[in-house]
Amino acid sequence: MTHLTRLTALSLLLVASPALAQAKQIIGVSIPSADHGWTAGVVYHANQAKAMLEKMYPDVQIIVKTAKDSNEQANQIQDLLTVNKITALVILPQESAPLTRPVAALKAKGVFVTVVDRGLTDPKAQDAYVAGDNTAFGRVAGEYFVKQFGSAGANVVVLRGIPTVIDNLRVDAFKAAVAKAPKVKILDAKFGNWNRDDAFKVMQDYLTRFPKIDAVWASDDDMAVGVLKALEQAKRTDVKLVLGGAGMKEAIKKVMDGDKLMPVDVTYPPSMIADAIRLTVESRVKGTPMKATTLIPSVLVTPANAKNYYFPNSPF
Amino acid sequence: MRVASLGPLLGLLALMIVATLLNHDFLTVSNLSNVLTRAAFSGIIAVGMTFVIVSGGIDLSVGSMAALIAGSMILIMNALSTALGPGVLTIVLGMLAALVIGGLAGLFHGAVITRGRIEPFIVTLGTLGIYRAVLTYLAQGGAISLDSAVGDRYGPVYYGSMLGIPIPILVFTAVALLGGLILNRTRYGRYVQAIGSNEQVARFAAINVAGVKTMTYVLLGVCVGLATILYVPRLGSATPSTGLLWELEAIAAVIIGGTALRGGSGRIWGTVVGAVLLVTIENVLNLTNIISVYLNAAVTGFVIIGVAFFQRGRR
Numbered sequence: 001m002t003h004l005t006r007l008t009a010l011s012l013l014l015v016a017s018p019a020l021a022q023a024k025q026i027i028g029v030s031i032p033s034a035d036h037g038w039t040a041g042v043v044y045h046a047n048q049a050k051a052m053l054e055k056m057y058p059d060v061q062i063i064v065k066t067a068k069d070s071n072e073q074a075n076q077i078q079d080l081l082t083v084n085k086i087t088a089l090v091i092l093p094q095e096s097a098p099l100t101r102p103v104a105a106l107k108a109k110g111v112f113v114t115v116v117d118r119g120l121t122d123p124k125a126q127d128a129y130v131a132g133d134n135t136a137f138g139r140v141a142g143e144y145f146v147k148q149f150g151s152a153g154a155n156v157v158v159l160r161g162i163p164t165v166i167d168n169l170r171v172d173a174f175k176a177a178v179a180k181a182p183k184v185k186i187l188d189a190k191f192g193n194w195n196r197d198d199a200f201k202v203m204q205d206y207l208t209r210f211p212k213i214d215a216v217w218a219s220d221d222d223m224a225v226g227v228l229k230a231l232e233q234a235k236r237t238d239v240k241l242v243l244g245g246a247g248m249k250e251a252i253k254k255v256m257d258g259d260k261l262m263p264v265d266v267t268y269p270p271s272m273i274a275d276a277i278r279l280t281v282e283s284r285v286k287g288t289p290m291k292a293t294t295l296i297p298s299v300l301v302t303p304a305n306a307k308n309y310y311f312p313n314s315p316f
Numbered sequence: 317m318r319v320a321s322l323g324p325l326l327g328l329l330a331l332m333i334v335a336t337l338l339n340h341d342f343l344t345v346s347n348l349s350n351v352l353t354r355a356a357f358s359g360i361i362a363v364g365m366t367f368v369i370v371s372g373g374i375d376l377s378v379g380s381m382a383a384l385i386a387g388s389m390i391l392i393m394n395a396l397s398t399a400l401g402p403g404v405l406t407i408v409l410g411m412l413a414a415l416v417i418g419g420l421a422g423l424f425h426g427a428v429i430t431r432g433r434i435e436p437f438i439v440t441l442g443t444l445g446i447y448r449a450v451l452t453y454l455a456q457g458g459a460i461s462l463d464s465a466v467g468d469r470y471g472p473v474y475y476g477s478m479l480g481i482p483i484p485i486l487v488f489t490a491v492a493l494l495g496g497l498i499l500n501r502t503r504y505g506r507y508v509q510a511i512g513s514n515e516q517v518a519r520f521a522a523i524n525v526a527g528v529k530t531m532t533y534v535l536l537g538v539c540v541g542l543a544t545i546l547y548v549p550r551l552g553s554a555t556p557s558t559g560l561l562w563e564l565e566a567i568a569a570v571i572i573g574g575t576a577l578r579g580g581s582g583r584i585w586g587t588v589v590g591a592v593l594l595v596t597i598e599n600v601l602n603l604t605n606i607i608s609v610y611l612n613a614a615v616t617g618f619v620i621i622g623v624a625f626f627q628r629g630r631r
Contacts, residue, residue: 034457035556043457163610190602190609195557200550201354205602208347209339222459222555229551233475234346250461315458 025060025284028080029277030073030091031116033066034315036194037222038246041270041316042092049274053281060281070094074102081106088112088284090277097121112284116276128283128290130276132268137298138170140266141217141243142177144300145184148241153183154214157206159192159199159223170219187213192223199226207234215241221248224262231261246270247301247309248316256306265301267309270316272296323627324573324589331593331619335600342603349482351599352592353474356484357382357543358562359591362569363495364539366587367532368436369570370499372512372579373429375533377440378540379562380447381421385544386554387451387460389414393470394463402465410470414548415541421447422537426530444563452556462552474549484546488588491542496584508532512579569594572623593623 029050034040043066050062063084067073073094080086089111093099096118104125107113115126123129145156158174161167171189178184187210192199199218203226206213216239218224224244231239239261244251247267254262275296283290301309335342342348361378368375393410400406425443429436454460462470476483499505507528510518519525548554571577572593573586597616601607607615 034452037458037555040455040457160609188605191612193557195560196551196553196555197558201598202602204350205347205599208341208344208350209603225551225553315456 025057025088025281026084026086027060027062027277027281027284028077028084028086028089029062029064029273030077030080030089031064031066031273032073032092032094033068035068037248037316038268038270041311041314042273044311044314044316045271045274046277049277053278057281057285060285062277062281067094070098074099077102077106081109081111086111088114088280090114090116090273090280092116092273093118093120100125112280114276114280114290116273128280128292128294130272130279130294131296132272133295133298134166134169134268135173136295137245137266137268138173138175138219139177140298140300141219141245142174144243144264144266145178145215145217145241146181149184149215150181151183153181154185155210155212156184156186156215156217157203157210157213158186158189158217159202159219159227160189161191161194161220161223163191174217174219192218192220192226194220194222196222196226199223200230201226203227203230204234207231207236212238214238216243218242218244220244221246221251221265224251228261246316249311249314252301252306252310255301255303256310258303263303265306265309267299267301269296269309270314271311321574321583321586321627324586324593324623327572327619327623327626328589328593328596331596331600335596335603338600338606339603342600347599347603349485351595352485352488353482354599355592355595356488357547358565358569358594359488359588360491360539360543360546361536361562362566362573362587362591363491363584364536365566366495366570366573366575366582366584367499367508368536369567369575369577370512370579370582371508371529371532372515373436373529373532374567374577375425375436375440375536376563377421377425377443377447378536378566379559379564380444380451381418381537381540382544382547382559382562383554383556384447384451385414385417385421385541386548386558387454388417389544389548390460390462390552390554391454393466397463397466402463402469404469406466407470407473410466411545414545415538418537418539418541418544419534420537421540422534423530425537426533429533430526430529448556451554451558455554455556457556459553459555462548464552467549467552470549470552472549474546487542487546491539492584492588499582499584504528504531509581513581565591565594568620572620574627593619 029046031042031046032039034043046064050064065076067076100120100122107125113126114128117131160171190202192202216227218227221244224242227242242261245266247269251265255265279290389410392413393406396406396409425439428434428439507523511525569590570587572590575582597619601612
């Protein structure tokens with residue numbers, strides 16, 4: 001028994017030593033747990049990236065951890081350093097402010113830090129930042145509305161997400177873009193909490209309140225599901241366009257199939273986590289510096305390019 | 317005291333008058349039926365919750381339970397539809413599964429609370445986490461969607477109507493009438509009230525306290541199953557955000573309706589008014605534009621406290 005253990009230990013050592021000589025890179029990935037569609041997509045794409053990159057670079061080990069809140073995430077990244085001895089961290093913080101200090105502590109100990117999507121309050125706590133472009137998300141949507149309705153004019157209702165900086169950036173950019181077409185009127189913007197049920201209720205009430213609505217900016221694919229159901233129930237035919245956002249697979253499928261109400265979508269891809277992991281690994285392995293800020297653009301998905309954004313196996 | 321007990325009803329009437337003044341569309345048939353249909357989910361759960369609270373208990377898990385039932389029910393119906401086809405049988409079996417899962421969850425709560433002697437607050441706080449986590453796992457964080465062929469057949473359960481009244485409203489009414497009958501006109505109902513006002517005395521009076529209490533949780537579980545049966549055809553999907561905070565809506569409806577949180581006495585009709593009142597506030601806020609959207613929750617909070625204030629006094 002002891003003999004066997006010793007033998008195993010020895011062989012492990014033999015296998016491990018050349019890897020150590022090449023300075024094995026251990027990359028910790030800390031992301032929110034899958035509590036709604038978008039974060040479920042993040043978890044999926046992080047694991048996809050892990051599988052792909054570990055195959056491509058045999059000296060790289062990637063550890064993916066999920067956390068349900070900021071507190072758990074702060075503990076987790078500490079463990080990643082002390083237990084797993086990570087050399088780089090890719091983190092999508094649950095919340096910006098509470099995680100700034102814990103992340104800064106890791107960086108001070110020599111860990112290379114890439115922050116994804118939700119920026120820290122102190123940019124000095126990170127080496128690189130990879131994020132979606134919330135302003136572009138709103139602007140691209142707004143510009144599509146202007147293109148469709150700029151000359152004929154339209155009554156538009158807006159569903160907002162949850163009161164956050166992200167939502168404000170998106171909605172402000174949308175309003176600014178739409179303001180260029182004076183005939184496109186925003187009737188109201190209420191919170192649907194990025195949630196199908198709440199969006200259903202808000203849309204029902206919009207339909208009661210406004211006799212003529214031409215277009216809906218649902219600003220999220222989950223909320224668009226609720227909006228469509230409310231329209232179906234009220235049998236209203238005045239609405240000609242419902243624009244969601246994010247890139248949920250069902251919504252992208254509708255675009256591919258040439259849906260009448262949802263002909264396009266705007267991306268805010270959860271796959272940005274995969275981009276961040278890939279960029280971090282490449283920079284670590286090759287020793288090249290990583291760009292301080294990488295913005296993943298929000299693009300308009302049309303039937304022509306939809307297949308590039310369709311991931312049928314992703315939960316989102 | 318009579319006037320005080322009418323508090324929630326007066327509150328609702330006042331709110332309706334204000335709503336009509338702000339937007340005349342409030343009193344249209346379609347809007348009122350929207351409001352009542354929405355109230356059906358939390359209302360049916362609140363009727364069951366009234367029994368639990370009157371008996372001196374509480375159940376915090378109902379929102380998560382609804383989500384888990386919705387998800388399981390959809391998975392079951394999807395599986396059945398490949399075997400049996402998307403017919404009525406599949407849907408009926410799915411509905412039955414929802415009621416059974418709800419009842420079993422309630423039975424589990426009741427058994428752990430009475431036999432295991434753990435506080436209901438803790439038991440149901442635990443299952444609140446468990447149920448939602450299991451659903452999130454089943455959905456892998458995304459959405460569980462009903463097969464569209466089944467969805468088309470099932471849709472009328474939410475969207476359909478009988479004699480011009482939407483089906484969820486009819487079910488809600490039936491549940492409320494039945495609940496009122498059981499609570500006020502049967503021996504079981506009197507036992508529930510007796511246990512809530514003094515458990516020791518009830519025990520001395522040879523009431524099967526554990527059995528009666530367990531039954532209140534089973535009743536509530538079945539109500540959650542019933543609410544979910546009406547909910548699933550609405551969106552045809554369950555996500556980790558399904559049923560979020562329904563427990564607070566249901567408990568608030570019960571308390572606004574005049575049932576004491578410490579148990580002992582309660583009124584089903586009050587619960588119904590409470591549930592409708594909560595949904596109406598949200599509806600009014602959506603129909604008007606006078607208050608910043610950031611303050612929606614504050615308005616709801618003020619109305620809840622206000623209504624409770626007007627019916628205080630009996631202690």
